[in-house]
Amino acid sequence: MATGPISSLWQEVSPARGVDPVLAGEHHADVGIVGGGLTGLSTALHLARRGCKVSLVEGRSVGWGGSGRNNGQVIPTLAGCEPARLEATYGKAGERLVGLVQDSAEYLFRLAESEGIDCEAEQSGWFQPAHSLEHLRLSEARVKAWTERSASTWMLDRLACVALLGSEDWFGGMFNPTGGHINPLMLTRGLANASERAGAEIFENSPVQDISQTGAGWQIKTPTGSLHCDKVLLATNAYSGELSKTLVPEVARSIMPVLTWQMATEPLNEAKRASIVPGREAVSDTRGDLRYFRYDARNRLIAGGGLIVPVNAQSRIRKLVSDRLTGAFPQLGTPHFNHTWSGHIGVTTDHLPHFHQLGPGFYTAVGYNGRGVALSVSLGREFAALLDGVDEGELALPWTEPRPIRAHAIARRLARSALLYYRWRDTKPPKL
Template identity: 55%
Template sequence: MINFAKFNDAISLWDDVSPPRKIYPSLSESISGDVVIIGGGIVGLSSALHLAKKGYKPIVLEGKTIGSGASGRNNGQVIPVLSRAEPEKIEQIYGEVGKRFTTLIRDSANYLFQLARDENIECEAEQTGWFQPAHSKAHLESSKWRNSAWARRGAPCKMLDKEQSFALLGSDQWYGGMYNPTGGHINPLKFTSGLATACERLGVQIFENSAASKIERKGNGWVVKTKNGYINCVSLLLATNAYSETFTSNLAPKVTKSIVPLVSFQLATKPLSDELRQSIIPNREAVSDTRGDLQYFRYDARNRLISGGALIFKGNAEQRLKKIVGKRFAKAFPKMGVPEFSHIWSGNVGMSMDKFPHFYKLGENYWGWSGCNGRGLALGVSIGREFALAIDGKGDIALPLEKPKPIAFHPIVKKLAPSALAYYRWKDKQKPKSRNLNE
């Protein structure tokens, strides 16, 4: 059943095909704990899990329900690279910690799949590889450069030529591209709920419908207030990313203003016939191409193809999305034609101005992050591991820590941000900067 009234609250495919969510209590008293984590998405829960494994007893505060943010509403592609931030740039800016961070990214897809196995998280995981086909000959050159940059850093990636790309996709619309066998896809809601269950097993306390409304320093620790309770704690992690403004804009205003939340729409087809399925992405890889106005596809466990897109204006969104994304399907896979869609929903992506994710030390024993730029699944799990290390204070973390940089004229930038799509569409037609393969 599709609820088109509000895409950000619409029942997602993942809601529809996953077991009913476990309901966690709301915080209604005053308690104490060692670590409070604000945000019940992948980053918050992965941090809690890794902390619990170190003997901590973290408390997770979620404003709505576990996985109700981006973590339970995304496309589920497990991708071991960032959207735009390239490894050499990361290392150039951040030096040694940048090198640790690129290693984290390189290993992040394997780490997610391994964690799912270790914690018995049943999440329809398919480690079938991730393919980034180039949408033009010129972009194929960029793909080669990107592939060699990652290969030099030990990623098991390789280039596929046009013929191999055709065999992988069942489409001649792309020109070859970078393939990485460690990627794949999951049911992200089941994965997020599974992380919460794994946390609970290790003694993590989870509260839903318990938005943090205020953070205050008290003595050597922190007090986090919700509507009906508060928690005294030593350490604090802000893991609210693109949803930082959902409940209050005053919790950590500098973090909130460091990104722009962009609405990304998801569309799932009805299950494909066996014949069609075997001719389109027959080996079920996760696919997202080189465009800024990204084209991407993946199967779910019931053989629906899931893609998505963004809109500059939201008027008549349902019909326009069906038309835009339907046309893309028909062009890429003519045998399929314009498909019927069974689910349309959306979620918020935290976009930073430089397309880098940013990690913050916000105060004494207080950390946070923002800016997934659409790549936060594999990354998010590993970020959680590193935040646990930071909170534990033993060892070198692989995240470059900075102070949040609020975007100037944030309310205006937020309003204008969807129109950046027009720029991406224009840029997708331009020749990218040529680069030396050994650069």
């Protein structure tokens, strides 16, 4: 389960990383970061590159949250949020955020390359096939919207779609050549190593229990030590509230951590592999109850999904995803899943990512709605600039107040049933 140790494919195939020390005694830094996922680590790397003294405190181990458990699709768009909405909601900062999103996949691949991070990166493109003819109109509207903002993206017609997927189940869709996929745990650990090489300090197994203002700065407290710093980034995202119920509860209660499952088939033989997504693109379709899949470096097909009722979860989710894959790709036969794992996606009620200023020099970002791999890496660059004193007016960080969700504990239990609504909505024409 999400709160236990990860027993994922990524854990098994990724080279181990040395364990960083526990925070003990008194430490000082210009910037303290809480949370060792892609957001925190990318911020640490970019701050260290700028010459700042930065310390990152992770409650478990680097990549323990969503960053080490995800599907690894590098996608330069947001989920269910079109660029015009970001601009209309957030004004100039929203326009800059649209620019950041559209460049985010390219940025991730180039950063991994320049830092020499081996993360089994494949920039093979990202494809969003339409699951109905009506949704094909949505894909066209998306392509139009993104190309008007000079993103590199285009439509694939039905024939090209069938050829790309090796399946007749979809109708065409939006293709973006800058996307692709990575091994997310290798990327996260690689960013941690790169941050340390650049001068950042990382503490692991150090759950933060309190962040309090002390004069002009902040004190980050764990059971065994304290970090004193001028500025703080809280980068706990969907895992906010997971290790400490009292740490900035208004942030934990402002998002819905939704449990989602991942699974990996056995490595496919070459004949099967060449007949299913032969170009090895990352694929996630237009449904709310998403169909998505990509290969890993050993030709395992990695897919996933969610459940409404959590009873017998592992066997039921395997059956559901197996049926869906076999339905779309009869040539696959019945897949055998060697690895099944889960993680929490940080969902916001308006489906927008949220950025909050929690005090002077104290910031957070939450709620990437399942599209955080590329986004978080670029946001790290943005937060590093902010924390190093760059004027907010130049940055892609639109601020809002955290708005705790009412009856959060109950809403959290009911969040899974949103899948029922998504399944119903998937059968209806989309709003254009």
